[in-house]
Amino acid sequence: MNDRHMAVRRIDRSQESCVTVHETLERIGDKWTVLVVGVLEHAPLRYNEIRRAVVGISQRMLTLTLKALERDGIVERTVYPTIPPRVDYELTELGRSLMVPLRALSDWAIKYRPAMLAARQRYADKQRLAAEQPRFTSPK
């Protein structure tokens, strides 16, 4: 049994954790979640404060995102029954713990984004060349 077979085997064992990451990413990998969590990192904010901080988010999406975050215990919702009503959102302990891997991802993104963009550029150039000079590679 060669390396390849060993590797394919090993997939089964690591599949579990892969799926777990996948599920987590499906949860927080949507369009707005990390942005909302991000603005809540340093202090609790009110509904409209979040709305202003997360540029471009619609009311609907903010409400849905916050509700999902509340449901999963990432943020806590506090209602002050005043007039006008006031609702604060703040990260829970669980939410703050999420900031750790998020920061790791942030560090990676900041460090390697240039490399990614460079790779993308190289790929684009390669594609462009292949399209412009097909006679060199596929002399039909």
Added chain:
Amino acid sequence: MNDRHMAVRRIDRSQESCVTVHETLERIGDKWTVLVVGVLEHAPLRYNEIRRAVVGISQRMLTLTLKALERDGIVERTVYPTIPPRVDYELTELGRSLMVPLRALSDWAIKYRPAMLAARQRYADKQRLAAEQPRFTSPK
């Protein structure tokens, strides 16, 4: 100027890194990327080996995912011009560096998933109670 104003101010400064995480998550937060990267962690694999390892992925999605990963320099594609053709995919150095924050996220997911599920359960119970016994909270 109180804490809240300070916090709102600080958002501007941290906005940049938040957006960076957000962009990265939009890139790898899709349905299949992490799963594909996951199975490639330990060894290069051929197209159909990946297909079998990532249960449920369609040909189309695998091709699209691999192409995007190749474009961004996460995986490298090697063609062996044999008959039948053989194509190996393996993580690049950049791809392997991505495994680090991914593992951090994995650790978080494994550690706190129970807490998340528990929170979700509590939320569901709370909703159910509010729906079943509206007379206690909103005596219409």
Added chain:
DNA sequence: CTGAATCCACCAAGATACTG
């Protein structure tokens, strides 16, 4: 075996208007 191409269903998400 490794794709590319086409068609189609579904859903996330935006816009808008309304409410307590």
Added chain:
DNA sequence: CAGTATCTTGGTGGATTCAG
């Protein structure tokens, strides 16, 4: 101020077929 409700749409992803 803090949401809900409804409508609409662009894009993601699945199924299927064709090709080198």
